[in-house]
Amino acid sequence: MIDHYDWAGGREAMLRFGPDHGPVVVLAMPLFEEANRMRSLATTLLRLLADEGIGGALPDLPGAGESEKSLEEDSLSTWQVSFSSAVCAATSGRSGHVAGLRGGCLVTGSAAARSRWLMSPVGGEAIVRDLVRARQAADREAGAVFDPGTIDLDGPPIELAGHVLPRQLLRSLRTAEPDVAAPCRVIRLDSDRRPADRHIAGAPLWRQSEPGDDPALAATLAADLAQWVRQCAG
Amino acid sequence: MIPEGQSEVEATVRAVLRDVLGLSETRAAAFDAATPLFGALPELDSMAVAGVLTELEDRLGIVIEDDEVDGDMLETFGALTQFAAHKALT
16 A cells, blocks of 8 residues: 655655554665665565564655655755654554665664664665765766765765765765664675674675566565564564 | 685675676576676676675675776676685785
């Protein structure tokens, strides 16, 4: 069901899944291009969770998804505030849990929730680095050179990997770390050897240029998340 | 686990290209040292280059500096593997 939520800066869309009572998981999508690549996984995950009797909500952040707002107006704190409002709207008296995929873990910070569940959380610096690299690779093909130091100078928004991004957003992202407020469970892929509560098999869909799906991975994640929510609800 | 040998690095590079570019197992397995990459694989556009480099860093525990990235290291599967092995094993 397509719902919406209101926040201080406007109204954004929010997909709702599963029962309208009992625990609900609000999922924070990855940032930028990775959100497109993981949207299918995210919706499959929330549908499977609904089959387990757990509600789900997938809010659009301002400037992302169906949002009519321009990304040029966004800062990291805008996303944190809007996500927090989405959690309030989705839970309203229910037991609320937050899940974050990749860079989504950077926007969940101020949200009031009973638990956090993070898949392959990533720091903001790595995200900015990816964006800069894509710009550098594109510029190299065109015979130009992009200096990442430009981000530290004041000036108009910068185009990185197809997004026009305010420099303040990039600077605030670079120092942002995943929100791991307890109780928190971290899942990573086998190929990623950073610490996690569980490592699972699968390919990093967020890196693939063509949006893909991985039903087996979605099923493993949904089962893990469902068990975590039940454990934290008790 | 830090890869210890050249063949392990090669397997990691192959897996990264397969995962990031969405190549079939068969196609990735057929890569040899002379297989051309950048400019020859339509999947390897500038966004994908960024993904390949970052994923290599994560899986091999290496850091690739901006000034090390050039057309030569991405020219063939052999060149990319050599580059990665040099970073990971020395």
